[in-house]
Amino acid sequence: MLHVVHHADYMAPRPERGTFKFDKYYLVMERLRDFGRESGAPITEHAPEPMPREWLEAVHCPTYVDEVFRAAVPREKERRIGFPVTPHIASRVRHTNGGTWLAAQLAKQHGYAANSAAGSHHALHETGAGYCVFNDLAVASNRLIAEGSAHRILIVDLDVHQGDGTASLLAGRDDVFTFSMHAEKNFPVRKARSSLDVHLPDGLDDDCYMAALSRHLPDVLERFAPDLVLYQAGVDPHRDDRLGRLALSDEGLETRDRFVIREARKRGLPIASALGGGYGDDQREVAARHARSMLAMADENRRVHAAAI
DSSP: OEEOOGGGSOOOOSSSSSSOEEEEEOHHHHHHHHHHHHHHHOOEOOOOOOOOOOHHTSOHHHHHHHHHHHHHHOOHHHHHHHHHHHHHHHHHHHHHHHHHHHHHHHHHHEEEEEEESSSOOOOSSSOOTTTBSSOOHHHHHHHHHHTTOSSEEEEEEEEEESOHHHHHTTTTTEEEEEEEEEEETTSSSSSOSSEEEEEEEEEHHHHEEEEEEEHHHHHHHHHOSEEEEEEEOTTTTBTOTTTTTOOOOOHHHHHHHHHEEEHHHTTTTTEEEOOOOOSOHHHHHHHHHHHHHHHHHHHHHHHHHHHHO
């Protein structure tokens, strides 16, 4: 069974300015439900509460949080984000951030759970950036540890772009490990320093990508010994992605996702995924990549559980 977090506010009306296509989030759930009916795989949807202001202010600058809540973000910050922060967007990002926290709680119950949005790994302390308003990965990690739901969290970021905001916001912590494997020449131009960065050359194919991931992820899991994993499962390493520079196939993305789930679950670790990046002219195909990713991860969670009993 796939436990997926979703809320109607994930599908915010498109702002008048900016190029980001918010209809992806509606289409992801549409494809998930279609695939579920076609395959007979049960899907349970869970609606998140909006993330409280104080949870966000524990990681982001309170002045910036207030600007977002009032939909009064300065234009220079909106330019970094890539779209204006309207009241609808403000509500949306509170729910998507609450969604990653809820997915982690569900993962503790079921082994794996997915947030059908978020993975907003570019947002920084005092501003958003790169289509990201608040950094759900950093905020959820901080909250989960503060409330005692986890003690050591590994963030696995396999988006094609480096998780620079996550690395910056969590720098210096010994209870959160940030692992980012990304295209070296892609956005952002100036990289932050994660706990571990793996910079990949342009055009890397399935086999070479998996060789790099297989070399690093098991070692990080063994050395850091987390008790919870958050996974930024962006599909923009796909060879047809409009903003990617890598060359993974559909099969390569599925192999990647199953490997991450298997490595976490065979160690008994709960793992929650966030949607991450995926861009293209055909929004339905991008949405289908995200949906297939979540279904593959739920199936791998089932396989590992079945093998263990």
